[in-house]
Amino acid sequence: MDDAPxxxxxxxxxxxxxxxxxVPFAGYDMPVQYPAGVLKEHLATRSAxxxxxxxxxxxxxxxxxxxxxxxxxxxxxxxxxVDILGLKPGRQRYGLFTNDExxxxxxxxxxxxxxxFYMVVNASCKDADFQHMQEHLGDRCTFEILADRALVALxxxxxxxxxxxxxxxVTSMKFMDVEFDDLHDVxxxxxxxxxxxxxxxxxxxxxxxxxxxxxxxxDHPDCEPVGLGARDSLRLEAGLCLYGNDIDxxxxxxxxxxxxxxxxxxxxxxxxxxGFPGANRILEELExxxxxxxxxxxxxxxxxxxxxxxxxxxxxxxxxxGEVTSGGFGPSVDGPVAMGYxxxxxxxxxxxxxxxxxxxxxxxxxxxxxxxxxxYKR
Amino acid sequence: xxxxxxxxxxxKIEGGVATVGITTHAAEQLGDLVYVELPEVGATFSKNDNAxxxxxxxAASDVFCPLxxxxxxxxxxxxxxxxxxxxxxxxxxxxxxxxxxxxxxxxGLMDEDAYGRMIA
Numbered sequence: 363m364d365d366a367p368x369x370x371x372x373x374x375x376x377x378x379x380x381x382x383x384x385v386p387f388a389g390y391d392m393p394v395q396y397p398a399g400v401l402k403e404h405l406a407t408r409s410a411x412x413x414x415x416x417x418x419x420x421x422x423x424x425x426x427x428x429x430x431x432x433x434x435x436x437x438x439x440x441x442x443x444v445d446i447l448g449l450k451p452g453r454q455r456y457g458l459f460t461n462d463e464x465x466x467x468x469x470x471x472x473x474x475x476x477x478x479f480y481m482v483v484n485a486s487c488k489d490a491d492f493q494h495m496q497e498h499l500g501d502r503c504t505f506e507i508l509a510d511r512a513l514v515a516l517x518x519x520x521x522x523x524x525x526x527x528x529x530x531x532v533t534s535m536k537f538m539d540v541e542f543d544d545l546h547d548v549x550x551x552x553x554x555x556x557x558x559x560x561x562x563x564x565x566x567x568x569x570x571x572x573x574x575x576x577x578x579x580x581d582h583p584d585c586e587p588v589g590l591g592a593r594d595s596l597r598l599e600a601g602l603c604l605y606g607n608d609i610d611x612x613x614x615x616x617x618x619x620x621x622x623x624x625x626x627x628x629x630x631x632x633x634x635x636x637g638f639p640g641a642n643r644i645l646e647e648l649e650x651x652x653x654x655x656x657x658x659x660x661x662x663x664x665x666x667x668x669x670x671x672x673x674x675x676x677x678x679x680x681x682x683x684g685e686v687t688s689g690g691f692g693p694s695v696d697g698p699v700a701m702g703y704x705x706x707x708x709x710x711x712x713x714x715x716x717x718x719x720x721x722x723x724x725x726x727x728x729x730x731x732x733x734x735x736x737x738y739k740r
Numbered sequence: 741x742x743x744x745x746x747x748x749x750x751x752k753i754e755g756g757v758a759t760v761g762i763t764t765h766a767a768e769q770l771g772d773l774v775y776v777e778l779p780e781v782g783a784t785f786s787k788n789d790n791a792x793x794x795x796x797x798x799a800a801s802d803v804f805c806p807l808x809x810x811x812x813x814x815x816x817x818x819x820x821x822x823x824x825x826x827x828x829x830x831x832x833x834x835x836x837x838x839x840x841x842x843x844x845x846x847x848g849l850m851d852e853d854a855y856g857r858m859i860a
Contacts, residue, residue: 400772691797
């Protein structure tokens with residue numbers, strides 16, 4: 363980043379009041395942890411409910427100039443290899459912007475809100491994403507950047523109880539449902555989703571009401587504020603990709619193990635096969651596989667193996683396999699966990715590989731993802 | 741009397757041997773430690789060599805050797821229980837004992853007041 367002053371989310375003053383340690387992240391001054399610390403915040407999310415400020419992420423409403431939502435869906439499908447036309451009102455789906463080489467420009471969530479699409483993209487990519495959509499879809503769609511809305515996530519087994527105090531209707535929502543809810547007279551967009559492997563919700567709140575709503579949420583005895591530190595360890599245990607680490611323009615969706623995000627209708631033989639950037643490569647890899655793959659990695663010892671550690675097929679470091687893309691200590695696993703890319707020959711769970719850390723070759727085992735059992739409410 | 745370095749280590753020097761650890765301030769800044777790697781007994785280091793590693797959930801950090809010397813003892817307890825460093829950084833959670841090559845070099849280190857001013 364350059365020396366531009368850091369941006370602040372609508373909850374910035376509250377973070378300071380709660381004693382957060384603030385760090386620069388994607389151009390924003392964000393809480394990395396609160397006084398409880400990363401370990402306790404992580405475990406509180408798995409056992410009760412963590413509250414995360416993710417207002418730095420980009421929120422955008424997308425409308426077809428024709429007024430027909432189908433036209434907006436088809437426009438988005440020209441940039442995103444996902445079945446958006448088949449997304450029903452009140453439902454949300456994970457998606458990706460791909461480039462002509464079949465790499466990933468960003469990952470995202472897109473929801474059908476009846477007469478328009480609501481999309482959430484990564485903070486670090488949002489300006490580029492908005493420009494990308496404007497450039498390619500600007501003739502067919504309008505884009506309303508929702509800069510006046512905060513976004514908070516409530517994650518964990520008690521998230522439903524915390525949010526139900528505001529709005530009992532949320533208890534009937536299922537994983538990836540999205541609805542407009544009235545939270546004590548504040549109009550919010552609520553989705554049952556998240557980035558922790560736990561059941562939970564993401565709530566888009568008008569900026570001027572965000573602190574009020576969040577303070578009320580934190581009044582609940584089971585709800586604790588959680589910073590970016592634990593957000594990262596939670597998503598890593600859940601096997602979820604971090605854009606810029608685990609996926610980027612050099613990784614394809616198939617290499618990243620994200621085939622599940624590309625529905626049959628967009629694959630070879632589907633009614634709307636291809637028609638997105640990089641389709642040649644991605645469709646071919648969906649049929650025949652890619653030469654390398656993102657896998658889970660369990661170091662056998664206690665030493666964390668972190669991003670950019672090199673991976674080898676032998677303990678002497680003769681056969682280079684690839685690189686760790688995310689790694690650290692998993693508080694719920696109670697040990698080190700990592701993800702990285704290895705050739706298909708070494709991608710099977712149980713394969714023994716080695717990671718170079720401070721000049722030593724540490725034995726690791728390729729592991730199934732996620733490292734924890736997700737508790738999404740299907 | 742403890743001595744301190746700008747790299748947030750403390751030293752307690754007795755008979756030419758320094759017991760070395762990281763300061764309470766450093767432990768607070770690092771957050772919950774989950775892994776500690778110590779040098780081997782017999783290893784020799786120059787001042788500012790990387791002698792040990794501590795890791796929190798988020799990141800790995802180096803612990804530098806505060807003066808020239810040889811490792812004569814290490815504290816295995818903090819390897820088994822890294823959380824000890826957060827609980828008692830300037831006490832039971834010492835890292836290693838260093839036989840100083842030139843004990844007089846310790847005179848150049850900070851005392852507690854000077855260190856307190858540095859982190860204020």
